Amino acid sequence: MISFARLLIRRVTLLVTLLATVFVAVDLLPGNTARAVLGRDATPELIAAKERELGVDRPLAVRFWNWISGVATGDFGRTARGRSVNELLVDKFPPTLLLGGTALAVTVLASLILGAWWAVRQGGVSTRLLQPVTTMAVAVPEFVVATLLILVFALALGWLPPVTITGRSGFPSRPDMLVLPVLALAVPQIGWNTRVVRAALADAAQAPHVESAVLDGISTRVVLARHVLPFALPTIVASFATTVGMMLGGSLVVETIFNYPGLGAVLAGSVGDRDTSVVAAVVALSGVVIMGMLAIADGIRAWSLRGTR
Structure with a gap:
């Protein structure tokens, strides 16, 4: 039982590490989430407002913590276009x-x-x-x-x-x-x-x-x-x-x-x-x-x- 628990903890830790890596990798991709949602003709003001709405203007570590905390309760959040994940x-x-x-x-x-x-x-x-x-x-x-x-x-x-x-x-x-x-x-x-x-x-x-x-x-x-x-x-x-x-x-x-x-x-x-x-x-x-x-x-x-x- 103890070995199984340790194995489970190890796998969960690996999964959380993988998810953190996904956050970093997506953040490093070229482009902007708000601009992708609003389109090329969006003004800088609209883009800044959309970034605040989506929370992408916050530090990456804060965004990951908020997301993983929601996942722990069964909530995967919402997409950039507003639909429930x-x-x-x-x-x-x-x-x-x-x-x-x-x-x-x-x-x-x-x-x-x-x-x-x-x-x-x-x-x-x-x-x-x-x-x-x-x-x-x-x-x-x-x-x-x-x-x-x-x-x-x-x-x-x-x-x-x-x-x-x-x-x-x-x-x-x-x-x-x-x-x-x-x-x-x-x-x-x-x-x-x-x-x-x-x-x-x-x-x-x-x-x-x-x-x-x-x-x-x-x-x-x-x-x-x-x-x-x-x-x-x-x-x-x-x-x-x-x-x-x-x-x-x-x-x-x-x-x-x-x-x-x-x-x-x-x-x-x-x-x-x-x-x-x-x-x-x-x-x-x-x-x-x-x-x-x-x-x-x-x-x-x-x-x-x-x-x-």
Whole structure:
């Protein structure tokens, strides 16, 4: 319990430090928040009045303290254009969560299947192809994958829509509009996690009790499920937990390419406006999600290690 509390405090401290860094980074960006809101024709008097209204004329440390104090009570403040940041997150985060959650589910399923197949069928033709294919998948960033998917499946074949049309619910109006964004997010992560699963299973398979199980004539599937996977699970789960953060970052780029109705466009616009409250709120929300996934991963790893003692 004490170690868990220390770990939680450490992660919260890292998140607060990251948020402070976001405040500094946005403050260093060229431009002016008040001018971005009022437009180029605004007079110096109007800009000064808007700066006082937004509080951007105060020292950076004071602004960060006021914002983080509000976050502690559940209030993320207001945008530079006067909208509640809480309402903005409620509207835009669920579609991003749908996109990232679906991509994560596809990544977990595909990585486990391909990684296990690769570990079991060493030397086969199909598994030999996984070596270069997964390397390429890891090396290619999400925006390149997204562009290639649009060129092939939308423009050349015409099977799937290249952009997302938002319905009244705020989500994509048709399920097929999710396919290309999900694949653009999942393909690089499948490449990475497949290699991790394969390596973890291969290392666990070298344990003496696994060799004994094989010599006893136990089937490959049973050996893999009962004797190899529990030992490999901590490494695999840690990789999947790291993937959550990668997907949240990649989703912002993918959403922009596919015109997806999530946090990507919101974050891009807020950076252009130098709207620190929105940028920091998106980072904070992403950090909470990642911390939650890491906590789940820690629990699964503790359970798997206890089961193998």
